[in-house]
Amino acid sequence: MIEMSQVNKTYPNGVTALNGINIKIDKGEFVYVVGPSGAGKSTFIKLMYREEKPTTGTITVNGVQLSKLRNTRVPLFRRNLGVVFQDYKLLPTLTVFENVAYAMEVVEEHPKDIKKRVMEVLDLVGLKHKARMLPTELSGGEQQRVSIARSIVNSPQVVIADEPTGNLDPETSWEIMNILEAINNRGTTVVMATHNRDIVNNLKRRVIAIESGRIVRDEQQGEYGYEL
Amino acid sequence: MSFRTIKRHFRESGKSLTRNGWMTFASISAVTVTLLLVGVFFVIMMNLNHIADNIQKDVEIRVHLDPSADAANKELIGQKINQITAVDSAKFSPKEKELTNLIKDMGSDGKTFKLFEQDNPLSDVYVVKTKKPTDVIKTAKTIEKYQYVQSVKYGQGYVEKMFNVVEVARNIGIVLIIALLFTAMFLISNTIKITIVARRREIEIMRLVGATNSFIRWPFFLEGAWLGILGAIVPIAVIAGVYSYIYDTVGKNIQIKFVELLQVNPFIIQISIILVLLGALIGVWGSVMSVRKFLKV
Numbered sequence: 314m315i316e317m318s319q320v321n322k323t324y325p326n327g328v329t330a331l332n333g334i335n336i337k338i339d340k341g342e343f344v345y346v347v348g349p350s351g352a353g354k355s356t357f358i359k360l361m362y363r364e365e366k367p368t369t370g371t372i373t374v375n376g377v378q379l380s381k382l383r384n385t386r387v388p389l390f391r392r393n394l395g396v397v398f399q400d401y402k403l404l405p406t407l408t409v410f411e412n413v414a415y416a417m418e419v420v421e422e423h424p425k426d427i428k429k430r431v432m433e434v435l436d437l438v439g440l441k442h443k444a445r446m447l448p449t450e451l452s453g454g455e456q457q458r459v460s461i462a463r464s465i466v467n468s469p470q471v472v473i474a475d476e477p478t479g480n481l482d483p484e485t486s487w488e489i490m491n492i493l494e495a496i497n498n499r500g501t502t503v504v505m506a507t508h509n510r511d512i513v514n515n516l517k518r519r520v521i522a523i524e525s526g527r528i529v530r531d532e533q534q535g536e537y538g539y540e541l
Numbered sequence: 542m543s544f545r546t547i548k549r550h551f552r553e554s555g556k557s558l559t560r561n562g563w564m565t566f567a568s569i570s571a572v573t574v575t576l577l578l579v580g581v582f583f584v585i586m587m588n589l590n591h592i593a594d595n596i597q598k599d600v601e602i603r604v605h606l607d608p609s610a611d612a613a614n615k616e617l618i619g620q621k622i623n624q625i626t627a628v629d630s631a632k633f634s635p636k637e638k639e640l641t642n643l644i645k646d647m648g649s650d651g652k653t654f655k656l657f658e659q660d661n662p663l664s665d666v667y668v669v670k671t672k673k674p675t676d677v678i679k680t681a682k683t684i685e686k687y688q689y690v691q692s693v694k695y696g697q698g699y700v701e702k703m704f705n706v707v708e709v710a711r712n713i714g715i716v717l718i719i720a721l722l723f724t725a726m727f728l729i730s731n732t733i734k735i736t737i738v739a740r741r742r743e744i745e746i747m748r749l750v751g752a753t754n755s756f757i758r759w760p761f762f763l764e765g766a767w768l769g770i771l772g773a774i775v776p777i778a779v780i781a782g783v784y785s786y787i788y789d790t791v792g793k794n795i796q797i798k799f800v801e802l803l804q805v806n807p808f809i810i811q812i813s814i815i816l817v818l819l820g821a822l823i824g825v826w827g828s829v830m831s832v833r834k835f836l837k838v
């Protein structure tokens with residue numbers, strides 16, 4: 314499903330963010346990526362959806378070898394991927410409904426199907442009643458839920474999230490986690506970078522710990538393992 | 542691209558106009574200013590061309606032949622004139638016809654000239670037209686030197702002055718065109734710069750959720766076209782109004798032979814079509830430029 318072998322990433326400014334990464338994530342897994350700030354978690358995540366390219370090494374996601382992917386085909390590749398961003402990345406001029414619908418319009422779905430499916434996922438994230446609002450009229454947690462709704466609307470095989478609970482209070486964080494868990498229970502692979510110790514230690518799943526660009530721990534049913 | 546998606550792009554481009562509020566207004570204003578200038582310039586240029594055309598049609602060289610020339614001489618002169626490359630046509634007009642024309646032109650006073658019918662003092666004439674009005678003077682000077690040519694008349698002085706006026710006006714037109722292009726480019730690139738900042742993030746997000754370049758581009762294209770077409774409304778209204786007014790009042794008071802403005806009816810429609818197309822073109826160009834930067838290929 315997701316495979317990295319001998320991956321190194323050095324940014325143009327000379328910072329080496331990742332160093333010799335080898336990892337294999339199977340279909341249907343739920344994976345936490347943890348580690349101190351600046352360890353390379355976001356870089357690891359960005360490589361998966363081809364926001365960044367590795368300096369050396371190969372990455373395969375959903376059977377696509379990313380180094381062979383041309384720029385013009387990147388959007389097509391991303392359609393099989395749901396990405397949840399820490400800063401939500403919602404289109405500011407579109408309503409909640411339109412933001413989620415956009416991901417379906419892109420794949421030229423029928424408007425009737427779009428309407429039905431978008432309302433379905435908005436219901437799942439508990440925002441059906443706010444479908445006509447603009448992102449600026451929502452709280453951070455609500456915007457994050459819109460971002461999640463958009464990431465799953467096309468039923469992707471993989472959902473990738475970078476600190477989806479980063480800006481949220483514990484209660485809202487758990488709401489988000491329940492949604493991600495529900496998605497995972499339907500067979501979707503979920504990879505999320507997080508600093509949330511409470512979540513990692515209570516909802517036990519595979520944990521990959523990164524420090525200074527290297528994988529230092531990889532455990533099934535792992536612990537967060539860092540003091541706050 | 543499916544028909545459904547085309548419909549979607551149209552709908553989206555329309556919505557985008559209202560969503561972007563003052564940005565839409567700023568873009569339309571830029572197009573409006575540009576088209577107003579372009580429109581005024583077009584009106585001037587096309588009228589100038591019209592006047593030049595009139596001159597071309599009306600300016601002719603009248604070659605008066607010497608009374609001593611016999612039929613063969615006259616024939617020969619006709620052949621020689623026709624051989625000049627700049628000459629379009631040369632029509633022979635015998636003195637009898639010249640007199641009839643004169644009597645007709647003079648109206649009631651013409652009767653007095655009837656006396657001359659017995660002993661016609663006029664000469665036979667070749668009426669020569671050149672292909673280009675600017676060749677009149679040179680051609681006239683050439684013909685003047687032929688044997689049995691008594692004199693050559695082409696409105697000396699008057700024609701030269703007219704050509705000067707047209708020449709100067711054309712030069713002013715060229716200067717105007719350049720100034721205009723710079724103004725247009727400045728205004729549009731400025732508006733684009735503002736739009737770019739607002740659009741950069743949007744386009745990034747669109748790509749992140751799987752939109753291909755063409756999917757992103759189309760609504761922007763259409764939006765640009767709308768902006769241009771909307772921007773053409775005010776210039777068309779202003780130019781139509783002002784031009785009709787000038788045509789009705791000022792145009793009628795100027796009675797110089799060649800200075801005749803183009804008729805309001807087909808002209809304003811032509812100008813309107815040109816301005817709408819130009820507006821759409823400017824708008825689409827602006828959108829293409831502002832979006833292109835953010836679509837990595």
Ligand SMILES: Nc1ncnc2c1ncn2[C@@H]1O[C@H](COP(=O)(O)OP(=O)(O)OP(=O)(O)O)[C@@H](O)[C@H]1O
Nearest residue numbers: 324325326328330349350351352353354355356357
């Ligand atoms: N676009 C970039 N250009 C240059 N250096 C970068 C860039 N992005 C990240 N880095 C550097 O790469 C290293 C890893 O950054 P990364 O964002 O992956 O860390 P992280 O584990 O996500 O940290 P955090 O927990 O604070 O989000 C850092 O030293 C950072 O400064």
Ligand SMILES: [Mg+2]
Nearest residue numbers: 354355356475
């Ligand atoms: Mg990070």
